[in-house]
Structure formats: structure tokens, C-alpha cells
Amino acid sequence: MYDALPNATSIRVLDLLEASSTRVRCTMHVVNLETNPAYAALSYTARNPITVHDRRLSDPVALHEVGNPQLPFERSITHPGPAVVPKSFAIVDGARREYYHQTLEHVHNFPYEDVNYPDGPPRVIEVDGCAVQVGENLFRFLASLGELRKQMSEEPLEASELLEARDALRLPIWINAVCVNQEDLEEKAAHVTLARAIFKSALHVFAWVGPSDRLGDRATEAIDIILGYIHAQELRQGDPLGIALDRPLPEEFTMSSILEMTTAHWFALFAFFQRRWFRSAWAAQNIILARQAYMVYGENMVDMSLVVRVLTYLDNRGLGPEFCAFGRAFLTGEPVSDPGRYVTKLLAAANLEGAEPSPASVTEALVVEPKDIFTFIRGFHYIRQHRRPRLTSALSALRDLDTTDPRDKIFAFLGLVDDELGIIPDYGATIQDLYRTATVATIEKRLRLSILSHVQDAQNTNIRDLPSWVPDFSVRLGRVPLDKGTTSECDFRASGESVYRLAANPNGTLGVFAIRIDTVSTVTDMDVDPVSQILKVALGLPAWYPDKPLSWCLVKAGGGSSSEELRPRTVSRVEALWRTLLADNVKAEGYYPGEFADYLGNGFASWVLRDILETRVGIHEHAELEKMHWVRSLGVDSFCSKLALWSAMYDGHQVVAHQELNNIHIPYYERAIGKLYRKRGDEREQYQLDLHLGIPEPTVGILHFPTANRLMECVGDPVDELDAEIAQEHLSGAYRANARSRLTSEERKGAASFEERMRIATEGRSLFRTPRGRIGLGPRSVGKEPGCKDEIWILSGADVPFILRHEKGDRYRVVGEAYVHGIMYGEKLGAPCNWEDIILV
Structure with a gap:
């Protein structure tokens, strides 16, 4: 079925002949991108795209009993606190209670996170008469595509945007999992290099976010409400009499400012944006490159620009932190409403964090990080505004997004950047070699150490045997780098105009020229009070x-x-x-x-x-x-x-x-x-x-x-x-x-x-103080290793200071970049400097 492609710019595309919930049949042919063929491309995730589900509570009647540990809006806490605090108490959460009453039509369903929800067995589609196995999620998309085609062919359409959508559905479609021979590593790697051209050349890109469900249906209502609110605001801003809205614009914008949005709407929207597609590095690349994109949800098709508009509005109005904290608390058992958070904050401030909570109040960490949705939208705008930035800049914008293969944390962004680093996609290379090669290439290309600002907290490292100066790109950085890799985005000049003049050693170490400034003595995380x-x-x-x-x-x-x-x-x-x-x-x-x-x-x-x-x-x-x-x-x-x-x-x-x-x-x-x-x-x-x-x-x-x-x-x-x-x-x-x-x-x-x-x-940072009376921000792990001395250094070729942990002799481990007030603009270079040759291991 997979004959060799005739040249480097050829791709295979599918013509959908039949698609339903029981059968998918199509043909495949080859097109050359240089001839500007008309086709669409699919952006999707292989695994089950839904990460937040809802389930029916076991006994709805019993939930009305006071003190019932299963009450969905009551949080029970047991702890060995001071005598003034009861050993056990419960907090009724107003927002959870509102959600409970606003979703009664769902027969007392309550949400939970499950990223390992069964995908379903592989499905079979027919391609040129051959049986081809595909995942359940891809099969559902093809079935939805068939249903959408049927709907639009049967309905009379007059609006130009609907006619355009109908035409998009009729195009041949490129789907990576079927159109690329996954058994041929060379072809697979070649298509990674070709991905930029594939998605830029496609007339339309379909973003399949997954099938419909109760939370998703309410989320689409929420999107419509917010779009209506945005439109009404725009009318009022051009209307000095204020007649377009019956209430003034809020001075400090919060989730409660959009009155039509209920607690149930906000959580449904949160759950919708927790879907895998919105945190996929490849999806971000696809949608950034797309000329025109549609979000396909179940048997619904929405112009992706409207979804982007909603996310952009929430981000620009500063709702990101509140929105993420709200949804996270709903899923982890933390208080959602401020009154409950107030009590929890008091307990934490009274040093009750080490208490033993009851099983009903255990706070679980989420697998899917809520903040990634705003990483997605900010990265989307950043890359589009900067055209083809450097790799360090693209990583600064999109690094926290997910990939299945850790190598794709580099490969997925190569099509977005202009660096000629000589990195060729090779899925046979080890992750360690790829990350080290990318780091060294970036340093040698720019003679700067900006890439070291991407070094993660040591406790978050996932890939073993990486030198401390090589970032583990497979894990979240969790902070915005102080140095994004371009002079236009970094005003700091801690080392002046110096450049990096040494070289990486074959033994995995990096020699640097540096000035020791101070040590770290006192640290706080700033996350309790x-x-x-x-x-x-x-x-x-x-x-x-x-x-x-x-x-x-x-x-x-x-x-x-x-x-x-x-x-x-x-x-x-x-x-x-x-x-x-x-x-x-x-x-x-x-x-x-x-x-x-x-x-x-x-x-x-x-x-x-x-x-x-x-x-x-x-x-x-x-x-x-x-x-x-x-x-x-x-x-x-x-x-x-x-x-x-x-x-x-x-x-x-x-x-x-x-x-x-x-x-x-x-x-x-x-x-x-x-x-x-x-x-x-x-x-x-x-x-x-x-x-x-x-x-x-x-x-x-x-x-x-x-x-x-x-x-x-x-x-x-x-x-x-x-x-x-x-x-x-x-x-x-x-x-x-x-x-x-x-x-x-x-x-x-x-x-x-x-x-x-x-x-x-x-x-993602801690506040620290030094014995010499300086103050700064550093990685979360700074000052946390007993018996270790964390020192502040200025490195030649680095625009920001770094915290290094002394090993022995002239050997140090990189803890991470730092902001230290009073040394960020080269202040320490005016006096006589004691430059030292040290080794980063």
C-alpha cells in the first residue's frame, strides 16, 4: 500500500468515500506540494482526547444529609492542630453547591480527572481495498467527518462561511497516521521536516478535539456566551451613552464579571480546555501554520478563530490564574470559593500544612496542568507575531506543551524557527544525544548561554544521565525564562557584552568563565501567605x-x-x-x-x-x-x-x-x-x-x-x-x-x-536572600538540598546570573537562572573582577 514517494515534496492524501460509526472507506493518492494541490490536513491526538469526565454519585438522596462525607460541596478535614481548632470540621463550598444545583438535569453527576480512560480497541478502515488499523479517536473523527458532510449536503446554505466549510469537508485530507508509513523511520523523519510545508500548504486544517459529551456541550454554550459578551463590550466601547449594555464595565475583571456565565459553564469550559489537543506541541505547530482552521467537536464544526478569540480574551483580561485555580480546585478537592480558601489559608499560615487530612479531603495533583491552555494561546500569538524565531524563543513560548515522544520537544518546533542548527529529525538517536546536540548547537551558533535558562528544577528531571547544563526538554519548565534568547526580549546584561568562548567537552562537561557573586541563605516559596x-x-x-x-x-x-x-x-x-x-x-x-x-x-x-x-x-x-x-x-x-x-x-x-x-x-x-x-x-x-x-x-x-x-x-x-x-x-x-x-x-x-x-x-520561582543583603528570584529547588551550598555566579556569555551548586574543586552543577537585584545590568563588571575557569557537570 505504501509505494515509495516520487520526490521529497510528495505526500499521500485520502479521499473519503464512505464514513459512518460502523464503516470507513477511502482511497489514497499522491500529490506534489510544489503544484499547490487542494487538500485539507488533520490535527489530532492519538489517545483518548478527553481527560475530565463526570460520573453519577452513588446515592443522591443521602447527599442531603448533614455531615455526609460524600457531599460534593463539603470538604472534611482532620488534623492534629492546636487546641483552638477542632480535630475535625467541614467546609461547605458555595461554588460546588452552585454547580451541584445547576447540573441537576445530569442526575447528580460530578466531575473527575482520568487521563487513562480506555481508548477502546483498534478499529479498521478500508484504504484502497486494504484493511488498515487505526485508533478509536481517529475512527471517531472520520465518522464525524462523514456525518458533517451529510448534514451540509442536505441543508440549504447561503452564508459564505458555511459554503466555505462545506467545500473544506469535501477536500482530500492528509492524516499523518495513515498517509505516512509509520514503519519506515526515514519516511517518518522526512515528514517531520516536511510538516511546515504540509500545514502551510493545506487549504484548511481540521482540529479534532474529540467526541461530544455533557461537559463539552455546556462548554460550547459558554463559548457562545463569552463571544456575545465580547461583542457587547465592543459595542459599548464605541457608545459613550452606554446603551448597548445595561451594566457598566467592571473595573477589576473576574470570572463573576460575566453574569450569564454560571459555575457550571465555567467548569465545563475548563474541562473542555483540559482536552489533550489543547496541550499538544504538534497541535500548536499545526494551528500556528494553518491558513484556515476549523475545530471539529463531535458532529459540530467551529471556526477556530472564535475559540482563539475566547482564549485570548480570557488571557488578556487576566482571568488565566483565577480560571485555572477554579478548575484545579474542583478536581483536587481544594476549596473553590474564596471563603473556603480563606479558612484554608489561615490553617496553612498557622503551620497546619503537615496535618493528616481525612481521605475525603486529600488533595490530589492533576496529571494535566491547567495552565498549559494559556501556554498554547500565548505561544500561538508569539510565533505568529515573530514569524520564524530562534529555537530558544520557540521553546520559551511552547516548551510546556506535551509530546508522546520526548524527541518531538525539539522536532515539533524545527518547522517554526529560523535557526540553521543542523538538527535533522532522527528517531533512531537517543534522547540524551539529541538534547545535548541541540544545546551545544544553540550555544555555538549564538556564542551565548541563553539555552541554560531552560534548565529545569533538578527534582523535575525525567531523562537520566543528562549533564546539569543540558535542559531536559521532556518536562515542563513551569516558568517564563528571564532570557528568551533574543536581545529584543531580554534587557539584562549581567555579563556585559561578553560572549561564550570555551567549548563543550567530549566527557559531557561545559567549561565556562565566571565571577562568583554571593551565596543563598534564606528561601521562601511564596505559595501559602x-x-x-x-x-x-x-x-x-x-x-x-x-x-x-x-x-x-x-x-x-x-x-x-x-x-x-x-x-x-x-x-x-x-x-x-x-x-x-x-x-x-x-x-x-x-x-x-x-x-x-x-x-x-x-x-x-x-x-x-x-x-x-x-x-x-x-x-x-x-x-x-x-x-x-x-x-x-x-x-x-x-x-x-x-x-x-x-x-x-x-x-x-x-x-x-x-x-x-x-x-x-x-x-x-x-x-x-x-x-x-x-x-x-x-x-x-x-x-x-x-x-x-x-x-x-x-x-x-x-x-x-x-x-x-x-x-x-x-x-x-x-x-x-x-x-x-x-x-x-x-x-x-x-x-x-x-x-x-x-x-x-x-x-x-x-x-x-x-x-x-x-x-x-x-x-515557578522562590524568593531568596543572601548573607550580603541581596534579594533575588531563583528556581524552586534553590537552597533545598541539605548540606549543599548554592552560589550566585555571572557567566561570560550569559545575560542573566545563574545559581550553581558546588560539587568539588572547580566543578559545579547548574541549579538554574536567577534574578538578583543590583547585578542584572553589568553592575559588577565596573569594579575589578575575579574571573575564574570552572566546569559545569
């Missing part, structure tokens, strides 16, 4: 940062011209802290250098203020619940602790030892408020004195940090009434909205802007 965790690390710094970091400034020249220049500045530890949390990502189009940085600095102050207020409002929310009085107790404890940390930062104290941190805790609520009153009085006196002395711009407190006066204004407000502009969120409960209502509109916007940039910079 971020504000408290980062303030505890920052308190170990001196009040004024030890280095004079370079910052971008607007320098005016003669003739009214101006330019951006890096200038050294003395900065407080507060500024060093918030700039580190952003990895100094403080530029924005339309702003002068320093202007947007000041806005983000104020956003940091608002973010800290909002966190303290949320704890304060949480106390009030639970004040009247007698049986939950321990929640109030923990809330008061958390609030007082945050005020104590704020006070120590405000007063300029340096607290290095962990024991000293415990000593600054204020034990009583009344004392905390009293101290705040006194500080407010001091601020007012200082302000009046500055006015009396004629100081033109009197300052109060610390720049970019909440003042006592502002804290007192917010904390002293009654918390039983919501601001009229802040709608109560049906997915989150009232306490977060209540806290936000205490902030001004500008503070809310600033906090949201800061938090979004901070999330990007800190995701």
Missing part, C-alpha cells in the same frame, strides 16, 4: 539596599531630545523587594522610563494593603459564627502578625534570625490597632512639620509602602457594607470584594497591575 512570606525575607535586608542598582532613566539632551539610559541609584529595601518580585519588568508602552515603575511601586503598596484588609474583613465575616470561633481566632492572629511585619518594615528594623521574627509578633488585636493609631499620629505631625519648614513635596512614611494613615483609614471603616461599585461575586463570596471596596479606584488598578506582573515573574 505571600505577603507575610516575602516581608519576612525582606526584613533580613538592611533598610537601604547594599548595591547601587542601575535603573532606566529618561535623560534629556540638547535641542529638546531625550534618551533612555541606565543610571545607578540608591534604593530602599522596599523598592529592591518590589522590583525583584517583578524581575524589574517595569516598562510599558506609552510611559516614560521610571513613570510606569513608580505606578507599579504604588501598586505594590496597594497589594500589601489589600492583603491586610482581606484578613481584617475575614475576621468580621466569621465573627458571628459561634461554632467557627476558632476561625476568628486564627484570623485575628494572622491580622496582627501582618501588622507586626508591616510595622517592622515601616520602622526600618533588620530582622535576620527566624527566632527574632517570632518576637515581633503582636499578640493582641487591641495592641495592634493602638500601635497603628500612634504611627498615624506621628505621620500627621511629621507632615505638618514639613509643611511648616516649606518642604515642597512632604513625604509620609516609606515610598511605595502603605502608610499608617492609609491603613487606619481602611481598617477603621465599617466592613458590613459593600461599596456600590464593587459587586458581590457569586463565585467568590463577599469578603474579597468587601476588602477591595476599601481601596480607591486607582489603588485597585495599581494592585491588579502589580499582581499580574508579579505572578509572571514569580511563577
Whole structure:
């Protein structure tokens, strides 16, 4: 059946003769891409595409019994906590309860993740009279294609887009699993190289995301709702009278802002985007290259641009983190609504993380990472905007997506990049050899060490026997690299204009020229109670940062011209802290250098203020619940602790030892408020004195940090009434909205802007401090290996610093890239430098 192809640009395509749920029959012929043939191409995944399913609960009647451990919206927790906390308690989750009531027509089905759901036995299709085995998922697509053809041939069509879709269905189709001889490794490798041409030349690409199910049907409703919401917003933005919408655009956008979207809609959409196709590296390549693409779901066909539009909108409005956390919590047993998350956060902050939960409350990790859907859509836009970027840039954008064969983490992206690295797809090569070859080729091509920014956390390494400086591309990186491999995307120049001049050794080591800067002493992951965790690390710094970091400034020249220049500045530890949390990502189009940085600095102050207020409002929310009085107790404890940390930062104290941190805790609520009153009085006196002395711009407190006066204004407000502009969120409960209502509109916007940039910079990273008073961001594994010393180095040819773990002598292992405030722009190259020859193993 597979005769040799006549030339390097020839491919086989299928003509579908008959397709139903019981039989598929087709013929195959050869076309030459150089003749511009008319055909379609299929993008799909071989395995069962659905990863989130729903099942019927065993006894729906019993679910209404209070305390039933199977209650789908109740989370039971058992732990050996302090005496103030009951040994066992339950949290009723409002969002889960809403979902339960919104899906009653499904007879009490509840969702769960199962990536090993049976695919079904292989099916047989007929190709040129020969029986060919295919997977169940491919057979279902062909059956759906046949049904779609039948539907469109029987219905009268007038709209041009429907006529175009009908014509697309009639085209011959290229399907990798059938049109390529999978037994011929040379042909298979040749088609990997040809993939770019195949998908770019196809008139249409069909993206088969899988068969229909209950969750998928509701997800398509959700897509329609969001598209309608987007359209209504667009109308209103051109309508100053606001008559196109009957409600104002929300100031801070959340999932609750789209009122027509129920909890059931949001979860169904989440489950739909958990399907395998949306996290496939090959699917991303296919759809990026496509001229025109259709998503085929069951017996439905949707223009893929509409799906892209929905995902892009959710991402651009900053809904990604909330959307992913919402869906993840639904499947793992964590609280979904904010009130439940508040209680869980209090327990974690009270050092109850090590508790033994009951089986009903065990949190399981998801196999399919929810964030990958936004990796998919961001990578889609990035590659299309940058045309053919470098391999390091493509990996930065798409590396976290899945492939069945680890080699495809390189091969899948070769058709998207312009690097002439000499890498030829070879499925006979070992994974280790391929990854090392790709790494060395990238270094030698650019004489830069940007590819080292892709080194994963050591505990995540999957491929054995890789040198520490060679990334294991088969696993998720889990963070956005600081150096994406192009000068236009990396402002940092830690090693100046130096280039890499040594070479990789045959024994698998890499020689580098480097400067030792500092060591890592204190580390926090920022994932339990971020504000408290980062303030505890920052308190170990001196009040004024030890280095004079370079910052971008607007320098005016003669003739009214101006330019951006890096200038050294003395900065407080507060500024060093918030700039580190952003990895100094403080530029924005339309702003002068320093202007947007000041806005983000104020956003940091608002973010800290909002966190303290949320704890304060949480106390009030639970004040009247007698049986939950321990929640109030923990809330008061958390609030007082945050005020104590704020006070120590405000007063300029340096607290290095962990024991000293415990000593600054204020034990009583009344004392905390009293101290705040006194500080407010001091601020007012200082302000009046500055006015009396004629100081033109009197300052109060610390720049970019909440003042006592502002804290007192917010904390002293009654918390039983919501601001009229802040709608109560049906997915989150009232306490977060209540806290936000205490902030001004500008503070809310600033906090949201800061938090979004901070999330990007800190995701997958830990905050650390050094003995010399520096602060930085590094891999999750930094400082986690007992008995090991993690050191900060500047490597010649690397734009960012790296954390290296000393082995012996001059040999080091790469832990990962780092942001260290004060050394990112070559500050350490001005003084005499002690360059050393070291070996990376």
C-alpha cells in the first residue's frame, strides 16, 4: 500500500468515500506540494482526547444529609492542630453547591480527572481495498467527518462561511497516521521536516478535539456566551451613552464579571480546555501554520478563530490564574470559593500544612496542568507575531506543551524557527544525544548561554544521565525564562557584552568563565501567605539596599531630545523587594522610563494593603459564627502578625534570625490597632512639620509602602457594607470584594497591575536572600538540598546570573537562572573582577 514517494515534496492524501460509526472507506493518492494541490490536513491526538469526565454519585438522596462525607460541596478535614481548632470540621463550598444545583438535569453527576480512560480497541478502515488499523479517536473523527458532510449536503446554505466549510469537508485530507508509513523511520523523519510545508500548504486544517459529551456541550454554550459578551463590550466601547449594555464595565475583571456565565459553564469550559489537543506541541505547530482552521467537536464544526478569540480574551483580561485555580480546585478537592480558601489559608499560615487530612479531603495533583491552555494561546500569538524565531524563543513560548515522544520537544518546533542548527529529525538517536546536540548547537551558533535558562528544577528531571547544563526538554519548565534568547526580549546584561568562548567537552562537561557573586541563605516559596512570606525575607535586608542598582532613566539632551539610559541609584529595601518580585519588568508602552515603575511601586503598596484588609474583613465575616470561633481566632492572629511585619518594615528594623521574627509578633488585636493609631499620629505631625519648614513635596512614611494613615483609614471603616461599585461575586463570596471596596479606584488598578506582573515573574520561582543583603528570584529547588551550598555566579556569555551548586574543586552543577537585584545590568563588571575557569557537570 505504501509505494515509495516520487520526490521529497510528495505526500499521500485520502479521499473519503464512505464514513459512518460502523464503516470507513477511502482511497489514497499522491500529490506534489510544489503544484499547490487542494487538500485539507488533520490535527489530532492519538489517545483518548478527553481527560475530565463526570460520573453519577452513588446515592443522591443521602447527599442531603448533614455531615455526609460524600457531599460534593463539603470538604472534611482532620488534623492534629492546636487546641483552638477542632480535630475535625467541614467546609461547605458555595461554588460546588452552585454547580451541584445547576447540573441537576445530569442526575447528580460530578466531575473527575482520568487521563487513562480506555481508548477502546483498534478499529479498521478500508484504504484502497486494504484493511488498515487505526485508533478509536481517529475512527471517531472520520465518522464525524462523514456525518458533517451529510448534514451540509442536505441543508440549504447561503452564508459564505458555511459554503466555505462545506467545500473544506469535501477536500482530500492528509492524516499523518495513515498517509505516512509509520514503519519506515526515514519516511517518518522526512515528514517531520516536511510538516511546515504540509500545514502551510493545506487549504484548511481540521482540529479534532474529540467526541461530544455533557461537559463539552455546556462548554460550547459558554463559548457562545463569552463571544456575545465580547461583542457587547465592543459595542459599548464605541457608545459613550452606554446603551448597548445595561451594566457598566467592571473595573477589576473576574470570572463573576460575566453574569450569564454560571459555575457550571465555567467548569465545563475548563474541562473542555483540559482536552489533550489543547496541550499538544504538534497541535500548536499545526494551528500556528494553518491558513484556515476549523475545530471539529463531535458532529459540530467551529471556526477556530472564535475559540482563539475566547482564549485570548480570557488571557488578556487576566482571568488565566483565577480560571485555572477554579478548575484545579474542583478536581483536587481544594476549596473553590474564596471563603473556603480563606479558612484554608489561615490553617496553612498557622503551620497546619503537615496535618493528616481525612481521605475525603486529600488533595490530589492533576496529571494535566491547567495552565498549559494559556501556554498554547500565548505561544500561538508569539510565533505568529515573530514569524520564524530562534529555537530558544520557540521553546520559551511552547516548551510546556506535551509530546508522546520526548524527541518531538525539539522536532515539533524545527518547522517554526529560523535557526540553521543542523538538527535533522532522527528517531533512531537517543534522547540524551539529541538534547545535548541541540544545546551545544544553540550555544555555538549564538556564542551565548541563553539555552541554560531552560534548565529545569533538578527534582523535575525525567531523562537520566543528562549533564546539569543540558535542559531536559521532556518536562515542563513551569516558568517564563528571564532570557528568551533574543536581545529584543531580554534587557539584562549581567555579563556585559561578553560572549561564550570555551567549548563543550567530549566527557559531557561545559567549561565556562565566571565571577562568583554571593551565596543563598534564606528561601521562601511564596505559595501559602505571600505577603507575610516575602516581608519576612525582606526584613533580613538592611533598610537601604547594599548595591547601587542601575535603573532606566529618561535623560534629556540638547535641542529638546531625550534618551533612555541606565543610571545607578540608591534604593530602599522596599523598592529592591518590589522590583525583584517583578524581575524589574517595569516598562510599558506609552510611559516614560521610571513613570510606569513608580505606578507599579504604588501598586505594590496597594497589594500589601489589600492583603491586610482581606484578613481584617475575614475576621468580621466569621465573627458571628459561634461554632467557627476558632476561625476568628486564627484570623485575628494572622491580622496582627501582618501588622507586626508591616510595622517592622515601616520602622526600618533588620530582622535576620527566624527566632527574632517570632518576637515581633503582636499578640493582641487591641495592641495592634493602638500601635497603628500612634504611627498615624506621628505621620500627621511629621507632615505638618514639613509643611511648616516649606518642604515642597512632604513625604509620609516609606515610598511605595502603605502608610499608617492609609491603613487606619481602611481598617477603621465599617466592613458590613459593600461599596456600590464593587459587586458581590457569586463565585467568590463577599469578603474579597468587601476588602477591595476599601481601596480607591486607582489603588485597585495599581494592585491588579502589580499582581499580574508579579505572578509572571514569580511563577515557578522562590524568593531568596543572601548573607550580603541581596534579594533575588531563583528556581524552586534553590537552597533545598541539605548540606549543599548554592552560589550566585555571572557567566561570560550569559545575560542573566545563574545559581550553581558546588560539587568539588572547580566543578559545579547548574541549579538554574536567577534574578538578583543590583547585578542584572553589568553592575559588577565596573569594579575589578575575579574571573575564574570552572566546569559545569
